[in-house]
Amino acid sequence: MRRRLRLRRDASLTLLLGTALGLLLYAQRDGEAPTTSAPQARGRAAPRPTLGPRTFQVPEAGAAPPAYEGDTPPPPTPTGPFDFGSYLRAKDQRRFPLLINQPHKCRGDGGPGGRPDLLIAVKSVAADFERRQAVRQTWGAEGRVQGALVRRVFLVGVPRGEGTEGTDTVGAGTRTHWRDLLHAESRAYSDILLWAFDDTFFNLTLKEIHFLAWASAFCPDVRFVFKGDADVFVHVGNLLEFLALRDPGQDLLAGDVIVQARPIRARASKYYIPEGVYGLPAYPAYAGGGGFVVSGATLRRLVGACAQVELFPIDDVFLGMCLQRLRLTPEPHPAFRTFGISQPSAAPHLRTFDPCFYRELVVVHGLSAADIWLMWRLLHGPNGPACAHPQPVAAGPFQWDS
Numbered sequence: 569m570r571r572r573l574r575l576r577r578d579a580s581l582t583l584l585l586g587t588a589l590g591l592l593l594y595a596q597r598d599g600e601a602p603t604t605s606a607p608q609a610r611g612r613a614a615p616r617p618t619l620g621p622r623t624f625q626v627p628e629a630g631a632a633p634p635a636y637e638g639d640t641p642p643p644p645t646p647t648g649p650f651d652f653g654s655y656l657r658a659k660d661q662r663r664f665p666l667l668i669n670q671p672h673k674c675r676g677d678g679g680p681g682g683r684p685d686l687l688i689a690v691k692s693v694a695a696d697f698e699r700r701q702a703v704r705q706t707w708g709a710e711g712r713v714q715g716a717l718v719r720r721v722f723l724v725g726v727p728r729g730e731g732t733e734g735t736d737t738v739g740a741g742t743r744t745h746w747r748d749l750l751h752a753e754s755r756a757y758s759d760i761l762l763w764a765f766d767d768t769f770f771n772l773t774l775k776e777i778h779f780l781a782w783a784s785a786f787c788p789d790v791r792f793v794f795k796g797d798a799d800v801f802v803h804v805g806n807l808l809e810f811l812a813l814r815d816p817g818q819d820l821l822a823g824d825v826i827v828q829a830r831p832i833r834a835r836a837s838k839y840y841i842p843e844g845v846y847g848l849p850a851y852p853a854y855a856g857g858g859g860f861v862v863s864g865a866t867l868r869r870l871v872g873a874c875a876q877v878e879l880f881p882i883d884d885v886f887l888g889m890c891l892q893r894l895r896l897t898p899e900p901h902p903a904f905r906t907f908g909i910s911q912p913s914a915a916p917h918l919r920t921f922d923p924c925f926y927r928e929l930v931v932v933h934g935l936s937a938a939d940i941w942l943m944w945r946l947l948h949g950p951n952g953p954a955c956a957h958p959q960p961v962a963a964g965p966f967q968w969d970s
Contacts, residue, residue: 662777662879667726667747668754668762673719674787683789685716686808689779691857692722692798693767694746697753699798702937704757706944707802716808719787720759722798723775724750725767769838772857772883777874784871791816793867796859801932801940803947806903807861810930816864821891823860823931824907825900827853829885839882846880854888855898856906858933869894903930923953 674684688708692700700722708720727746747762754760761782765774783793792811794802814820829851831841862870873890880886891898909920909932921939923946926932935943946953 664765684719685791686718687790687793688720689795694727698937702940724762728766770881773886776883780871794861800859819866820863822899823855824904825898852888852892857884858906859931906933908934924955
């Protein structure tokens, strides 16, 4: 009898240890899995990305909650320590002067149907001329693309700490006339929009509402607007194919949609949001600010909605709040990769910087100026990329694999 009890106890202990080991291995595997899987060349049996939002699962009791920071790419502007006291005192200041304007940007090209089919709006900073040039020479080029009229603007604020006088002492008597440089760049390319607010990460929300107001005033008939960062690669042909069947008079905001993201409560984080600023446990659904597309109808509705929503210091979350006020849900699309292309865990030998990946996508975030230029040349060279195909690619409209 005593031996039987000992055997039963040993069996129970073995089962318990095996279960614990299995849970540990599963947790390790789950933690190493990428948030997105890289698309593969045609002809391979790997499944395509699912058409759905990126979901943050509700954690079990006692587990660390998923938060905004873990799935957020590096910000496009300098971050530095954030003074919430100053922010709360000045957060209702919504109107800043427009120092450089492009009032004729959306007046067409002189031909029939002069309104732009697509307006590209790129968030930038004054010093980042190199990235702006890369965009101008590649995916952000103005003109006719597949028959659609494309226009471009860069959204810029005042460099932090330099004020509106336009000069900043760099060394002994040496001054950087950043405003003079931007005016010269504007005369050369006619695509700079400069507002008189400090260009900081948490002021990207100001950049959002000022651009919405500008587009509504100076591009009232634009069909679609793509808005994104300067470090993204955009396959404009794929974007236009996606928009070809959409009605610009109907509501649309599509991109890499995130749901159930929780605010960061750790003070050391650059995304720290106190409960006094946002007390709910999760943010509304929003599209990653690295790149999304919006219809002209929705853009005009957002102007009014955002004017009624209290400013929030994270721009893409703020836009999600404005959509929530309109009772609109952002549309998820797997070809918008605002978190980049993750290395497939099952195929570590694959190179994610491969034109065969990029030709299937619309937006990829987190590229250098040189990477953007190189990928554009690889995709749009005379012969195009050499990708694996079971058979020649069929001619006709672009289609997403099912």
